[in-house]
Amino acid sequence: MKLLGIDEAGRGSVLGPLVVCGVAVEEDRIKYLERLGLKDSKKVSPKKRVSLSRKIKRIAQCHTVHITAQDIDNLRARNVNLNEIEKLAINRIIAESTPDTCFIDSMDVKPERLTNELETMHPPLRVVAEHKADDRYPIVSAASIVAKVERDRAIQIIKKTYENVGSGYPSDPRTIEFLKIITKESPEELPDFIRRSWATVEKMQG
CATH class of the missing domain: 1.10.10.460 (Ribonuclease hii. Domain 2)
Known part of the structure; x- marks a missing residue:
């Protein structure tokens, strides 16, 4: 059974991309992610994040989507809100990774609404959408870390x-x-x- 964790970095930023990452791994390999002692990327130093990101990529498949500032502006001009913009990336990651279960850090104030929407779009996928999922599920913590590292790289290029x-x-x-x-x-x-x-x-x- 394949598991997928999804999280983002840069959602509230005024500069640079919104990076959404999916980390996919077979259930019998999840123990290797757990052994890394992962937690929400905001609680890990930048140097440690880079090191963990490399280890995560050796254990799991990583699917990242960069939504540029221009893409965000163009979509918002067409009345597509930030939650919907993020969902475009989420749907792409789910389609690419074809998981059985997806754990996601919910950007929707009502996680059950996001769950229903994604399960309807991707049957027979099981979705677990929760607030603070990046603190609760190592696979979501992994996605949080990889997304943050990619986002930090994008900011370094700007700098x-x-x-x-x-x-x-x-x-x-x-x-x-x-x-x-x-x-x-x-x-x-x-x-x-x-x-x-x-x-x-x-x-x-x-």
Whole structure:
């Protein structure tokens, strides 16, 4: 029986991609993931995440989907909300990995709604969608870690050109300062890694 864990990184960020990752493994190999002592990626240091990500990739299949800032803006312009955008990636990962059971860190406030939706779309898949699933299921923790490592790499690439972007989140003063400067300097030609549809950016441009 094949198990799949899904989580994301960069959902609330104003810069860079939203990265959704699926980690798929046969049930008899799940013990190897458990032995890594995995937990939510936010509770693991960046260096440790990179090391764990390598180990996870040796044990399991990893399917990652990068949704760029431009993709997010284009979809939001067509009234596709962030939950639906994330579901596009989730459905793609499920289709690619063909699991029997999928564990997912629910972005829907009602996890049972997400469960029903995915099970309807992918019969006979069994879905376990819960809040904080990345703390409860090692396979979701694994997806959380791989997604975060991929997302961090994307931010590092941005930093080669723009050093002072910070973490990319609206709660980061360095990110806000970067956005203030760049929206003043070139309001019509913002770099393509900025999510222009975010309220943070729209206010600055207003």
